[in-house]
Structures are given as structure tokens and as C-alpha cells.
Amino acid sequence: MIRLHNVSKVYPNGVVALAGVDLRIERGEFVFLVGPSGAGKTTFMNMIIRHVLPTSGQVIVNGKNVVRLKPWEVPYLRRTIGTIFQDFKLLPNKTVYDNVAFALQVIDAPGREIRKKVPAVLDLVGLADRANELPHQLSGGEQQRVSIARAIVNSPTVLLADEPTGNLDFDTSWGIMELLLKINGRGTTIIMATHNKMIVDRMKKRVIEIDKGKIVRDESEGVYGREV
Amino acid sequence: MIRLHNVSKVYPNGVVALAGVDLRIERGEFVFLVGPSGAGKTTFMNMIIRHVLPTSGQVIVNGKNVVRLKPWEVPYLRRTIGTIFQDFKLLPNKTVYDNVAFALQVIDAPGREIRKKVPAVLDLVGLADRANELPHQLSGGEQQRVSIARAIVNSPTVLLADEPTGNLDFDTSWGIMELLLKINGRGTTIIMATHNKMIVDRMKKRVIEIDKGKIVRDESEGVYGREV
Amino acid sequence: MRFRTFCYFWSEALRNIRRNVNLISLGTIAASLFILGAFFLIILNLNHLTDNLTSRIEIRVFLKDGVTARDREALKTRIWALGGIKTIDFISKEEGLKRLKEQLGDDEGILTAMDFNPLPDAFSIKVAKPESVKALASRIARLPGVESVNYGHGLVERLFALVKAVWVITLALSVIFISAIIMIIGNTIRLTLIARRREVEIMKLVGATDWFIRWPFLLEGMLVGLTGAIVSAVALYFLYGFAVRRFMSALPFIPVVTGGVALRQLCIGLLAAGATMGAIASVVFLRKYLRA
Amino acid sequence: MRFRTFCYFWSEALRNIRRNVNLISLGTIAASLFILGAFFLIILNLNHLTDNLTSRIEIRVFLKDGVTARDREALKTRIWALGGIKTIDFISKEEGLKRLKEQLGDDEGILTAMDFNPLPDAFSIKVAKPESVKALASRIARLPGVESVNYGHGLVERLFALVKAVWVITLALSVIFISAIIMIIGNTIRLTLIARRREVEIMKLVGATDWFIRWPFLLEGMLVGLTGAIVSAVALYFLYGFAVRRFMSALPFIPVVTGGVALRQLCIGLLAAGATMGAIASVVFLRKYLRA
Ligand SMILES: Nc1ncnc2c1ncn2[C@@H]1O[C@H](COP(=O)(O)OP(=O)(O)OP(=O)(O)O)[C@@H](O)[C@H]1O
Ligand SMILES: Nc1ncnc2c1ncn2[C@@H]1O[C@H](COP(=O)(O)OP(=O)(O)OP(=O)(O)O)[C@@H](O)[C@H]1O
Numbered sequence A, B: 001m002i003r004l005h006n007v008s009k010v011y012p013n014g015v016v017a018l019a020g021v022d023l024r025i026e027r028g029e030f031v032f033l034v035g036p037s038g039a040g041k042t043t044f045m046n047m048i049i050r051h052v053l054p055t056s057g058q059v060i061v062n063g064k065n066v067v068r069l070k071p072w073e074v075p076y077l078r079r080t081i082g083t084i085f086q087d088f089k090l091l092p093n094k095t096v097y098d099n100v101a102f103a104l105q106v107i108d109a110p111g112r113e114i115r116k117k118v119p120a121v122l123d124l125v126g127l128a129d130r131a132n133e134l135p136h137q138l139s140g141g142e143q144q145r146v147s148i149a150r151a152i153v154n155s156p157t158v159l160l161a162d163e164p165t166g167n168l169d170f171d172t173s174w175g176i177m178e179l180l181l182k183i184n185g186r187g188t189t190i191i192m193a194t195h196n197k198m199i200v201d202r203m204k205k206r207v208i209e210i211d212k213g214k215i216v217r218d219e220s221e222g223v224y225g226r227e228v
Numbered sequence C, D: 001m002r003f004r005t006f007c008y009f010w011s012e013a014l015r016n017i018r019r020n021v022n023l024i025s026l027g028t029i030a031a032s033l034f035i036l037g038a039f040f041l042i043i044l045n046l047n048h049l050t051d052n053l054t055s056r057i058e059i060r061v062f063l064k065d066g067v068t069a070r071d072r073e074a075l076k077t078r079i080w081a082l083g084g085i086k087t088i089d090f091i092s093k094e095e096g097l098k099r100l101k102e103q104l105g106d107d108e109g110i111l112t113a114m115d116f117n118p119l120p121d122a123f124s125i126k127v128a129k130p131e132s133v134k135a136l137a138s139r140i141a142r143l144p145g146v147e148s149v150n151y152g153h154g155l156v157e158r159l160f161a162l163v164k165a166v167w168v169i170t171l172a173l174s175v176i177f178i179s180a181i182i183m184i185i186g187n188t189i190r191l192t193l194i195a196r197r198r199e200v201e202i203m204k205l206v207g208a209t210d211w212f213i214r215w216p217f218l219l220e221g222m223l224v225g226l227t228g229a230i231v232s233a234v235a236l237y238f239l240y241g242f243a244v245r246r247f248m249s250a251l252p253f254i255p256v257v258t259g260g261v262a263l264r265q266l267c268i269g270l271l272a273a274g275a276t277m278g279a280i281a282s283v284v285f286l287r288k289y290l291r292a
């Protein structure tokens, strides 16, 4: 599904965000990405959707080397991957409904499907009654849930979740985790970066720990930290 | 220090964010504000810095009714209050150093003081080597720490921290908490909104729980949730 | 493309136009196109004026004394045969004196003091191409029965110099003004879109193709350009009508273009220019952010 | 205000200018001010032209036959006494005939055919104020020894109508053009600043006073306006010099303003206008976001 061969990323300012990462994630896996602030988690995810290009090495998603994709192929890559961005990246001039619908509009989905799926997914994240509001009228956690709704609405084959519960209380977080588990159960590969020890420890899934751009741990039923 | 009398906030779209809140926070207290996503925590903080005006009720900070402040008095109120915003609110065109220095420049601090304090506080949050970068070149957690540095650099009498560890790993979070404790020990009143159970439970400070705009719990040595 | 997607593009464009940022561009575009249009009208009138002046050029052919009516007809035929001539009018010596008196105005006293008519019979010739006056005049001078030929002692040359100078200047000014205006409009649209750079970036990250992002912007640019053009065209149409009426009542002897077809064509041109510029500016700008 | 804070304002302004958004405004402002300046130069030349035309107005006073040199001197003194007169020249009948011949040009044949001089002696009078020509002429006509007075049979009136019409039109156009340009510049600066609305909001939240936020923007607006003005002034200065040289060589007989003081004043005016407009536009715009 996703393979990284000796991937490094050095930003123009000289910061080494990833240093020689080798990784293999299979279809249907649920992977936690943990590590301190600035370890390279977001960089890793941005590389999979080709938002950031590696300085060296190969990133292969669904059998395609994303580095070699032609510009017009990039949108099609991104449509198969749902992304929950750490900073939400909601369209500021669109309502909650339109923000979520946008992910379906870009794939030219029929109107009927949009009108059915968007309210359903908003209901899943508990925002059914906020559909007509603009992002700046929502609390931090509500914005985060809109971002989650948009990422899962078109049933992507891969879901990248960058700190999807960073602004959510424990109950809501756990609700989101159950949602992700259900999606994962349907075959979607999920990669989730998080700092939430309680969630990682409870889920007992594969845990990859990054530190200073290197993979320092990769356990199949891991916990958040080696010791607390 | 901070007193709220029967404060309510109804946003123009009809959402009731706070409903009849009465509260008294004394000088030097350390208060956790907990509650589910959308409970009204950010609204509460925005009211103290007069970013949001209450629909009814009185908000008294340092003996002054912030609702009745004249426009030119508002900046002086805000200078005595350090705020860590949930969405960071960094100036996108200024470097990390300048973002932090800005809080000192607005109070007309002497250049010598700025050159001494800014690097010191950046060192405290672990960003001494990123001083010359722009916010978009930082990871989520690094941006959050810049926001923390800016809030504490001019030694405010009140510190509002809205989810200051939402994007930080546990170790960094705990480092920040120790920093806040030290600042609190010097007499600064701290109000911190958070979803981080582990931190709240460890600190054993006053905990105020809000739900649907109402205070549902106020314990002097509380924990995150009534039961987990 | 699905019909739904098509509708989406239009509704996006319309919704974005309703946001205030674009109303500002609209005003700028309207003002710019207005200046452009006003400038074209000035050029149009200068053109009209010079046309009018050149149409007054004539060759006066003075006949030898004692040329008979028969010889005159023969001469007229030979002159026609030279080609490039629009009209030939015969002006008898009496008619010539009358006209001279009119021309002299108050100074006619000099002529009434004379008790004979010193003028010869003459032909007044209008030519098709003013540039051919000089050559034609010298050929006519060589015909039999012609005493002398007069076509304005360098007046024609001076008139041509004037027309040429006016054209060079208006052309230079147009080039400069038009490029300035295009720059202004282009920059306005760019600024409007820079405010929405983040939006474009997010759309790309969510999997939108370039054209999916481009279409609403393109329609929006077109509509904003068109609306600005309509405002400027309407303003120009009525203000010009008003100006012409004022001008004609104040200075009936100076010819002005009264509007009609030319004005209407200009307005249509403005509409087309507005829409095209809006669309092009959007697309050109977007290139920068879509390639990123 | 601390000196440090003062430095901060300037360094902020300069840093912001270096960001590309403002270079776009700069181009727009330069283009706009260029159009404005070009338009003023056109007005200046029209003004010069009409001045030149009115300065040619003269009153011709024809004397009765047989007026002696003595009477002539007396009459001259009485005319001077009427006031408002710039020069009086005596034109003898011989001189008058010479000038008439020149005026008639090729048509002088009529006069050579005459063997006597029908013209009277005359005074040619230039007046200080062209508007007073008519009244003055009728008063001179009543003086003894004056046969008749001629001041151009309505030519003067027509000339005044022309001058007035030109002024009305240029004035109307200036008002429209100038407001359009001000709108364009204002909007450009507004757009530039809308892109930075969030920045202003954040500054307010961190405790900056309105003036602390305003100063860098104000300086920035001023500098951008000034720089745009410098670009336009330099372009105008050289292009106008070039245009004048071309025009004068093509049409030496039409008077143009050759630049010099007027052009330099215009350039200085543009600089002042650019700086002022930039500063005002910034402040006016900021009001909106600072009051929020
Ligand atoms: N555009 C950029 N330019 C320069 N450096 C960058 C850029 N983006 C990220 N970095 C740096 O690369 C390193 C890794 O960043 P990344 O965002 O991947 O961290 P992260 O693991 O997501 O951290 P966090 O948990 O704080 O979000 C950081 O030191 C960061 O400052
Ligand atoms: N500008 C606004 N306009 C309308 N409604 C708003 C606005 N800001 C907040 N709200 C609503 O008010 C309620 C309280 O919001 P607030 O931001 O205070 O929540 P919060 O406790 O900070 O939540 P979170 O933990 O998710 O950040 C939410 O339902 C939110 O949608």
C-alpha cells in the first residue's frame, strides 16, 4: 500500500525533518505515529499526499511513485487519500456543509449522493445542527470535527489523521476513535499522528515512533511511550 | 482579580455559548477549565480580554468592568493579560523572534530589555535555535510554543492558556506545565482550558467544568472528569 | 462535466462576487474602463475634426481671360480625366468676388472701393485623396486655358503635418494609457485573488484539479470585468451625450461626433474588453498558484 | 514615543514594502498618477494655446482722412487715458496695405490690380484684458478723428466661447478622471491591506494601540505612494520632453508649453499627491479594521 525507501527531507532552511526512513504499511492497517513535537510526523504525511517532495528516496503509494507523478495526476492521488490536517485547513468562506461537500464535488459525485452523504457524516461527528455555519463561528474542537468529516466523506482507501483529537475532550475523542475503527474495519488504511497517550495505549495497534526524523521504534501492538 | 456576575453570551447565530455564569478567581490562583468541545471555554477567555462582549452580565478584571472600557483603554487591559490562543494567532509575516518581541514592543519596552528577554523565553520553550524562522516553517507544536513564549514574555498578571498543550507530546507538555507552575509561583493568575486528563489529574489544582455554557463543577483540588 | 458541476462553477462565481473584496475590483475596473473609453472618444473626435479639415481642401484653377464656355467644358472633361477628383464647380468672376468679400468680412471696404472686378473665372475642385492635391495641381497647371492654380500655399502641407502630429501623439498616449489601464486591472484582480491564495492551496490539497479550481475564478473574473464594463459604458454613454449637447450649443462651428453608431460600438467594445480582461487576468494569475 | 519605537515603525514599513503585494500597488499607483499627470499636461497646453490665441486679439482704429500727426498724438493720449490698454501701434496706410497683402497671400493679385491705396491710417491696440475689448472699442469709436473701429466681427466672441467650452470640458473631464484615479489608488491600497486584515486583528489582541498599528501602515502607504509618484514623474518628465520636441519640429506654428517650471511643479505636485494619497488611503482603510 504505502512504502518508503530511504526517504529524507531537508527543508530549504536546513532543518532535517526526515532522515533515511524505510517503512512499509499494508492495506487495512491502523498505524499510530508518535514522537515529540517537531519529530517529522506532519512532514511524513505531507509526503504521502505529495504536498512535500522528499529530498531523496522514494515514496510509493498504491504502487505509484508519487515523486514521479505528473502534475495532472496529483489530484487523483489525493482523492484516494482522506487527510485530517493538523491545522484543519477548512475553506474559510464556505459553510460546514459546503466544506464537507467540496470533497465530493471535486470527484464529480452526483448531487443525490452529496445530499445523502454529507448530512450523514456531519451527524457522525456530532455537527448535524451546525451545517450552515462558517468555520470561524465554530469552536476549535468543532472545526477539527469538520476536518474529520471532510476526510472520511468520500470513503478514501487511505486516511491520514494528523492529531485528529488535539482539540477534543476525551469523550468526543473516543467517539472519533470508534468511528476510525469502524472505517478501518471496512478496509481503509489509517495512519494517525497523535500525542494522546491514553488513546494509543487503549487501542493496542501498531505504533511507529519517530524522533528527530528517524524511526526509533515500530511495534505491532505498541503503547505511547517506552516508559512514562 | 477576575469576577463574572451572571454572564451570558448568545452569538448572533443564536448559539448560547455561556448561560448565566458566576465566578470568582483570586490573584495567584491556578485554574483548569475543562468541558466538552463547544462548552464555552474559549468564549470565556475571549470575554476576559474583551475580544467578545457578553450579551448580559458583568465581567470585572482587576476591579474594572471590561464591558464599560473605552476603546483606547482596551490595549492596556490586554497588556496585563498574556493569552495563549487555541489557534496560536501568530503574525504570519514575522519571524519567531519578532512575534515574541512584538508583545514587548507594544508596551514600548527598551531595546535592551527586548534583546535580553526574548531569547531567554524562547530558550524556555525550547525554540532558541528557530528564532529566525517564519511560523509556516514550524511544526504545529513549535507554533504553539511560540504562542506560549509570546504570552509569558512580558510577565503578565493574568495568563489565559487555551489548550496550550493540544499539539504537544507528553514530555514537552509537562515541561510547559512546570514553566506555568513557576510563573504561577511568582504570583501570576493562570486560567488554562484543557482536554488533557493526565495533566489535570497530576496537578491537583482548582478545576472548573463547563458544559453547554454552564458551570457544572468547581472543585479546589479537582480532577479532569467526575468518572472515567 | 456533469450539469451539477457546471452549476457549481456558476454558483461559486456568483457567491464570490457577492463578497466585498470583488466589489472593490469592480469599481476600479469600471473607473479604468471609463478612462479608456473617454480617451477613445477624444481620439474619435480628433479624427473627425481632422477629417473635416481635410475635406475642406480644394484646388482653385484660375482660367485665362477670354476662355469660352465651350473651351471651359472641354477643360473640365480633361481635368476629370486626370482622375482622383470628387467634384468640379465652376465659379464665375462675379461669384468669386462675392465669396472673397465674405471671406474678407469687415475688410471688404477695400473691394467696394474698386469699381471693377479683378478676378478671373475659376474651377473649384475637391479631390478624393487629400494627399494627391499637390501632384494633381501641377498637372492641371499644364493644361491649356489655365492661367494659374492655387491649392493653399503650403496650407495643405501644414494641415497634413498637423494631422500627422495629432495622430502620433494620440497614438503614443493611447499605447501608454491602455497599457497603464491593463496593468491596473490586472493588478486589481491579482490583489483580489492573493487574498484567496490560501483557499486555492486548500482546494488543491483536497484533490481538486486545476480546472475545477480555475473555472469559478474564470467566470468570476469575466463577470466582474463585464459588470465593471457595463457601469463604465452606461456612464460614458450618458455623460458623452450630455457633453456633446453642451459643446454643440457653445461651439456650433466645431464638428463633433454626435455618438450614434460609433458610441454604441465603443460601448460594446468596452463590454468585450472588460469580460476578456477579467477572464485573462484570473487565469494568468492562477497559473502562479496552481503550478506551485 | 521612544526612539526605538520610531525605528520600529520605519523598519516595519520598509519590510512590508519589500513584500510583493505592495509592489503591485506601486505599479498601479505609478500608472494612475502617470495618467493624471499626462492629463494635467494636456490641460496646461490647452490653457497655453487659448492664452496665445487671446493675446492675438487687437482693436484696429481707422482714422478719418486728413488727420494730422498732431491730432493723431492727441487721439493716442486720449485712448491711453481710457485705461486697460497694453500697446498702441500706429499703422500708416502704406504699412496697412503691405500687411493686407501678406494676409491675402496668393489672392494679392486683386490688390496689385489696383493703382491706388484705399486704406486709411490706423492704430492697432492690444488690450490688457481680452474681455474688455467690446466695451473699449465702442468708447474709442466715439472719439473725434476716428472713422471706424474694428475688433474682429464676433471673432472675439467666438474665441471666448471656444475658450469657455474647452475649459468646461477639461474641467469636467479632470473631475471625473481625478476621482476615478483616486478611487483606483484608494482601492488598491485597500486590497493590499485586506490581505493583512488578520495581522491587524492579531496585533490588537496582543495589546497594540491603534496608533501603534497605524504608524507602520501610514508610513508604508506614504512611501508606496511616493515611490509610485517618483516613477510616474520621471516617466512623465522624459516622455513629455520627447513629445514636445517631436511636436515642435512637426508643427512649429502651434505653441506648446516646453516644460521648464510648469513641468517641474507638476512633478513635485505628483510626488506630494502620491505621498498624501498613500497615507490617507491607509488611515481611512485602517479605521474600518481598528474600530471593529
Ligand atoms: N516548511 C518548512 N520549512 C522549514 N522547516 C520546516 C517546515 N515544515 C516543518 N519544518 C521543520 O521540520 C521539522 C519537522 O516538522 P513536522 O511538522 O513534520 O513535525 P511534527 O512531527 O508534525 O511536529 P508536531 O507534533 O509539533 O506537529 C520541524 O523541526 C519543523 O520546524
Ligand atoms: N463567532 C461565533 N459565532 C457563532 N458561534 C460561535 C462563535 N464562536 C463560538 N461559537 C459557538 O459557541 C460555542 C462555544 O464555543 P467555544 O469556542 O467557547 O467552545 P470551547 O469550549 O472553546 O470548545 P473547544 O474545546 O472545542 O475549543 C460553540 O458551540 C461554538 O460553535
Ligand SMILES: [Mg+2]
Residues within 6 Å of the ligand: A041, A042, A043, A086, A162, B139, B140, B141
Ligand atoms: Mg505536526
Ligand SMILES: [Mg+2]
Residues within 6 Å of the ligand: A139, A140, A141, B041, B042, B043, B086, B162
Ligand atoms: Mg476552544
